[in-house]
Amino acid sequence: MISFIARNAVRKSITLFFVSVISFLIIYLAPGEPSQIDPLNPMFTKEVLERFRKEFHLDKPLHIQYLYFYRDLFTGKSVSWKDNRPVLGKIWERFLNSLPLFILGTLITWTLSFPVGIRAAISRGSFYDRSTTFLAYFLISIPGFFFAYILIILVVTQLHVPVIGMQTFGLSSANSWTLLMDRLWHLFLPSVLGAAGGVAILSRYVRNQMLEVESQDYVRTAKAKGLPSDQVHYKHALRNALLPFVTMFGLVLPGLIGGSVIIESIFSWPGMGRMAYEAILARDYPVILTVNFVSAILVLAGTFLSDLLYMVVDPRIRL
């Protein structure tokens, strides 16, 4: 166990190192420079440019820049080139905005996928099974922003509720109940949209997993000895089918930071994804690299967590 953790930690830190090098190289070797973002601006004289390059170490060789950047990141001194605010503080602020979206989306995904997938598997080949399968493919295949616009039209014209942004502008004087409902309505559409794809994929996965377990010998034995079908499905089959999903909790982690660039852009949601998008537009290298680095850490932590969970849940696995 200890040796497993140690080996994993070494391997993952090597991976993380290469991720940091590669993302750094991708961004710094791309043509163009942040100092040239606005060449027509008369405020950008040659001296200002020089000072800018010196300030952000852009005049140093590449490997020195790399060391400078990660030293600043780990000491928390790294600042955004756009507004000079600390990168970590900026990310934390946006992260708090994205968090409700993420929590609600994940909740919808996990609570909806299991009943749908299990019922589809139990009544295999029925109308319910076929229609949910088709619906799942429909949700996977529809372009996210097209779907978003259809929903916006529906919600705005039928329900008359506000949808864009995090809250209605100028509502701060209203009582707390109105405020709460306002926040919830704004949260509703983006998280449903974020969950749609997740529900489609996860419910398919639940169905396949359940079908596989249902075809095992011990399920047939349970049926043959005359157990009530509810007991067979939910006690014998479902418990074993759940195994891989325990590990999937770990894989949810990276979703925390990725957010959805497209959905947050449509709804003007000031979250992580939108910040990353704005950073790309402004060539704000520290923010882009930090988002990349943090999400790589989350991916690695997520896989590590899922390995550990698997070990705890499944006694057959000894690593």
Next chain:
Amino acid sequence: MKDFEKTISTPGGGVLEAPKRSMFYMFWRLFRKNRTAVAGMLIFFVFFVVAIAGVLLTTGSEPILDPSLVRLQEKLRPPFSKPLYENLRPYEIPRMGIYILGTDELGRDVFARMLQGAWVSLTVGFVAVGISVIIGVILGGWAGYYGSNKIIAGHVLGIFLIVLGTVWLFTDQMVSGVVLFLIGIFLTGFVGKINQQSGKNYSGKGFLLFPVLSIDGLITGLIDIMLCFPSFFLILTVVALLPSSIYNIMIIIGLTSWMGAARFVRAEFLSLREMDFITASRALGVNDGRIIFLHMIPNAIAPVLVSATIGIATAILTEAGLSFLGFGVPPPYATWGNILSNGKNFLFDAPWLTFVPGIAILIVVLAFNLFGEGLRDALNPKLRERL
């Protein structure tokens, strides 16, 4: 060997023939039962025909349907409307005499633009997936077949020098970059040579032959590294930093999506390598290239084809998403993605500009996904046994 006898004579004098069912027939018998998958396949072919027709109709010096002809006096006409002939100059009159799918905010014929976009979307999907499948098969096959070979320290050092030299070449240090690059190439070649003539005594150079890690470890490590990047964000970053061009988008989508194919091929190769028919061909003295290309790849390619079909759908969606954020295929090319993202500005005045490309993308991506799933089920040997 060619005329292998497919008949057995029975004791009664009759002749028993081996069943003449080809692999394809077995596959097709399973596949056609899945009605949605067959529908997906039909749409897949229709899409091909439409895309090719689109190229023929919209290119050339005098295309039959001109997707870039601007008629400002005819802007935002709804679908199935007749052109107003009195406002049009002779060369502006549409050949069809009707705007089947309406016109956009510049009066361009949406039908012509959709036809042109079909071809662009198709090429983006196919080229991107082609790149990812090629990389995936090469790396996955390499890791699966030669995975246990060790990489020695000299190679690592040499390649490190080459990479460092290349990086320096692109920055200011031209001369030292070239020198490092050459030293790296020399070292790699030299080490490879003394590695082959092992057995002799190379005192002092032994550290160069020290095995560092296996090829399998290297490639799975590379896959792990690539999986750490948030894919859409990575694609967005690279596309935004590079000059916008349709080829960059294809290449970048391809370079960031090969990991699935590599994993499939590696896993298949690892299990195939231990099978009896491979051992038999090795015992017959068949060389590695023949084993890999004639015996192993045909057996390992099925899951790759399935994921490629679905990958094309994903690539089309990714292109649409990039277009929406303003980093898609640049004009003059029309793609379904950028028609859709232009249309969003006229969502209430001209809903057809959103719904026509949106529904087209939905249908095509759905068809690819259903076709891919059908392929997966039909190629699955577990299901085949049931028949």
